[in-house]
Amino acid sequence: MSSTTSTPTAQGPAVLVLEDGRTFRGESFGAVGQTVGEAVFSTGMTGYQETLTDPSYHRQVVVMTAPHIGNTGVNSADGESRRIWAAGYVVRDPAIRPSNWRSQGDLAAALRDGGVVGISGVDTRALTRHLRDHGAMRVGIFSGEAALAGEQQLLQVVRDAPQMAGSALAAEVTTPEAYVVAPPEGTPTRFTVAALDLGIKGTTPTLMAARGIQVHVLPSTSSYDDVLRLQPDGVFFSNGPGDPATADHEVELLRRVLEDGIPFFGICFGNQLLGRALGLDTYKLTFGHRGINQPVLDRETGKVEVTSHNHGFAIAWPEGLPTDQPADTPYGPVRCSHVALNDDVVEGLRCEAVPAFSVQYHPEAAAGPHDAEYLFDRFVELLTTGRGTRAQA
Known part of the structure; x- marks a missing residue:
């Protein structure tokens, strides 16, 4: 499901809701609005730009297990396709600023430009352990006005989303x-x-x-x-x-x-x-x-x-x-x-x-x-x- 976004520069609270009802709160990272998809975790410490632009991640919300993401920025050479395909992005500690000789921009801006709703400041270790124990499941990330709804309402949005099993993508x-x-x-x-x-x-x-x-x-x-x-x-x-x-x-x-x-x-x-x-x-x-x-x-x-x-x-x-x-x-x-x-x-x-x-x-x-x-x-x-x-x- 595509994300809906508001003002690109806005920051503020965000909430992540899993289909089993577990909730994580953090800060908006990337575009502001709401998105749903299948929550999966990636164990890579590098290559986040290649991950985001891999079409295999279409309709998936990617949880990065490495805590520090965005240190090397983004560039025009490392994308694996014409756009970011991940439905959402979850990180613990985004880089304050990129620092790499090949960097042409920062990750948060790339997510905003791609309309990808993300969340930062989340205990990704606890979230990953939860997914490892209970399996990949549907998830929603909500920020801006979307985050103001009650948790039961947000949970229903997640549970109404299509499952990956049976999806022809x-x-x-x-x-x-x-x-x-x-x-x-x-x-x-x-x-x-x-x-x-x-x-x-x-x-x-x-x-x-x-x-x-x-x-x-x-x-x-x-x-x-x-x-x-x-x-x-x-x-x-x-x-x-x-x-x-x-x-x-x-x-x-x-x-x-x-x-x-x-x-x-x-x-x-x-x-x-x-x-x-x-x-x-x-x-x-x-x-x-x-x-x-x-x-x-x-x-x-x-x-x-x-x-x-x-x-x-x-x-x-x-x-x-x-x-x-x-x-x-x-x-x-x-x-x-x-x-x-x-x-x-x-x-x-x-x-x-x-x-x-x-x-x-x-x-x-x-x-x-x-x-x-x-x-x-x-x-x-x-x-x-x-x-x-x-x-x-």
């Missing part, structure tokens, strides 16, 4: 028109990839282009014929917000890709959709994985990567089958290639009979870490081997 964040990200000057074009924008971050096609891939970024509503017209060497599905159970159009498109043996790579939402295309289920995590310090085991190399995450849904591995054993699918065996070490969540898939793989986390990882950037090289290797052959029953 990719069409709300996707590009309205197709565009191309070409390899930089001096880098020869080796491959053409059709990238379905489900909430893509700008760094993703940039990293592919640096490897000689001409990336055609397509709206999420694109048809399989739209993809084939590009005569792509591969297909990519991006990260994005919402419930993967709602993405029937994208799943059917992906099944056509698998049937024709076109190399496929998916990230985050794209990983969940590969799981659905293969016949696996998805489910909502209690509080999700968000931040830039999540440990993941790559079973192919045996290495543990520190990775960047933002997902509230995950792939359900077949009941009773260990994740180190392959699952049977209509497209041949599939393996859980990566696993989260904190809670054993499936963090990646690798198909054995069709040229397709995916990961749940963000290997482009602006503003870091960069442990998983090698996955783009793995995609290039898959493109180099060409089209696969579907296993015959």
